[in-house]
Amino acid sequence: xxxxxxxxxxxxxxxxxxxxxxxxxxxxxxxxxxxxxxxxxxxxxxxxxxxxxxxxxxxxxxxxxxxxxxxxxxxxxxxxxxxxxxxxxxxxxxxxxxxxxxxxxxxxxxxxxxxxxxxxxxxxxxxxxxxxxxxxxxxxxxxxxxxxxxxxxxxxxxxxxxxxxxxxxxxxxxxx
Numbered sequence: 001x002x003x004x005x006x007x008x009x010x011x012x013x014x015x016x017x018x019x020x021x022x023x024x025x026x027x028x029x030x031x032x033x034x035x036x037x038x039x040x041x042x043x044x045x046x047x048x049x050x051x052x053x054x055x056x057x058x059x060x061x062x063x064x065x066x067x068x069x070x071x072x073x074x075x076x077x078x079x080x081x082x083x084x085x086x087x088x089x090x091x092x093x094x095x096x097x098x099x100x101x102x103x104x105x106x107x108x109x110x111x112x113x114x115x116x117x118x119x120x121x122x123x124x125x126x127x128x129x130x131x132x133x134x135x136x137x138x139x140x141x142x143x144x145x146x147x148x149x150x151x152x153x154x155x156x157x158x159x160x161x162x163x164x165x166x167x168x169x170x171x172x173x174x175x176x
Contacts, residue, residue, distance in 0.1 A: 025051035026077045026104060027144055034075075038102045038167060041075040046086065053077075065089050070097040077104040084114030087166070091118060094132045094168045107138055107162040119166065126171075137165040 031053050035041050044057035045064035053075050058064035064076075065085055070093070078086035083105060090101045109115055123136045143163050 024077060024080070025147075026053060030143060031075070034102060034165070038100070039073055039075070041073050041102070042099075043069060043072040044075045045069060046076050046078045068096075069093040069101070071099060073099045074101040076101060080106060083109065083112070084118070087114055087118035090166070090168055091122075094170075095130050098168075100170060101166075101168040103166040103168075104143075105164050105166060107164040123166075131170060133169050133171065135167040135169070137167060139163045139165065 035053075041054050042056060044052050044054040045067070047053065047057035048059055056072075058067050060079075074090075074093070076086060076090070086103065087105075090098075090103060094101065110120070119134070119136070122134045124134070126133045139162060141162070
């Protein structure tokens with residue numbers, strides 16, 4: 001008897017965005033640490049009015065997937081219902097004129113086709129033809145996110161997964 005692995009339906013269902021899943025505000029303390037280390041960020045490309053981390057930001061209505069990120073240092077905590085499109089978009093923008101991107105993703109999706117196509121072959125290796133390096137930073141513990149309408153995180157509101165930062169930089173240095 002052989003075992004066939006399958007992804008959970010939430011990971012593969014084509015259901016479109018759901019605010020209760022996709023509207024995850026990055027805690028200000030976490031963002032401040034990453035902004036100091038990788039920023040300063042100039043554009044939040046996947047925000048809502050109540051959770052934007054930069055003065056310039058794109059909401060769902062603006063659709064950061066169709067906007068240009070040229071010349072920007074980008075922060076992105078994308079909707080987890082559509083991670084493939086956001087990682088592909090990051091590569092397209094880095095191939096143009098984007099100054100850098102940091103993307104916060106769930107770390108339990110590494111087996112997914114989008115990760116295998118847009119992250120795994122390229123991570124922690126310079127891409128000389130683009131002049132870009134993608135670094136992965138798996139974060140310790142489980143982050144806490146602020147739910148829509150809340151001002152603080154309550155007990156037991158951690159997601160059931162760890163997180164990873166994808167860091168696209170210009171040049172050939174792997175950032176650690």
